Amino acid sequence: MYRRRDDRRGQMVADITRDLRRYSVEAQHIGHAFAGLHGLNATDLHALIAVMDAELLGDPITPGRLGEQLNLSSGSVTALIDRLERGGHIRRDRDTADRRKVFLHYADPGAALARSFFAPLGRRNDEVMARFSDEELEVVHRFMAEMVISMREHRDAIRAARGEPARRTAGTDPDNATR
Amino acid sequence: MYRRRDDRRGQMVADITRDLRRYSVEAQHIGHAFAGLHGLNATDLHALIAVMDAELLGDPITPGRLGEQLNLSSGSVTALIDRLERGGHIRRDRDTADRRKVFLHYADPGAALARSFFAPLGRRNDEVMARFSDEELEVVHRFMAEMVISMREHRDAIRAARGEPARRTAGTDPDNATR
DNA sequence: TCGAGTATCTTGATGGACGAGATTATCGAG
């Protein structure tokens, strides 16, 4: 689209760029549509997924860390958690050691919702991937992993250019990040 | 994450799924951060890109079609265009044939902004892709193209489940769609 | 053990974006 070259490889680069853009636009639309279908908004859905992820890893998330992941102010996070708790999706639990902290745990309705979001997507993933060999998938993985790294750097650069000092999220550390 | 298998291929599938999820999350963050940096919001940025895309294809977009692409109500679209026009990013032009219609054209500040969004991303893309052979990129392209198709189907399914009757956007037609 | 400093979450006020529905302008068919 922007910068079009004539050689075959240049065309390929452009195609992939366009693929990626389309993919993320679709992903956003899907999240938005699914959320709306269940009376949530896009942020709520992201939060629900983050809470579930953390819980499945045995490392419950706190409002503070949730705010970092979603890039939300602390006040917004409280309101967000209020909404989700009111909807019965998650619940708050005070830490016994440090009573300032609140741990977020998902309640069953929330978990079911998250599963119903991912299950069909997973099926579709499987369908597509079935058409590729192990070696091909390996290439795809290598490519996507590198793209994600590059995107994260870019994200941090933009955030740094703003006022937020890059706001070291879990993304700064190499790869143990939940997502 | 969800459904983890032990064999190598299963692991690969899970990894790629995770890659894709991370990618779209990052893409969203980048859009949000960039928009905020320039006094816009995420919707405004998407709209600006859509307007530019259409214009570059020589087929200026109308508010109605823009609303379809962004999945916005007509009222929101009007407000959105007001904002962008006020900011000097785009301008409205009445169609001479059908005076109900309004064509959206980007003004220079808007174009510059869109370019300053894509240019660094393009550079990063190039860097990553330089590390892959033609054949490998071919595989990536094939994979992503299929994923996009699958995602679109899913999106339409969800929207159909809602109230909107799949709202035939440009996505229904095979591939000449801008995005 | 007291107190200043810090961390974590919450509250309240404000502004802005979005959606729903009514309204205005225009077009095409009979």
Place this chain on the structure above:
DNA sequence: CTCGATAATCTCGTCCATCAAGATACTCGA
């Protein structure tokens, strides 16, 4: 030249994010 359909706009209410301040709990040095 009406009537219905279509495109955009306007109005209003709701909801969400941000900001600034506040409440509570921990930490550590004197």
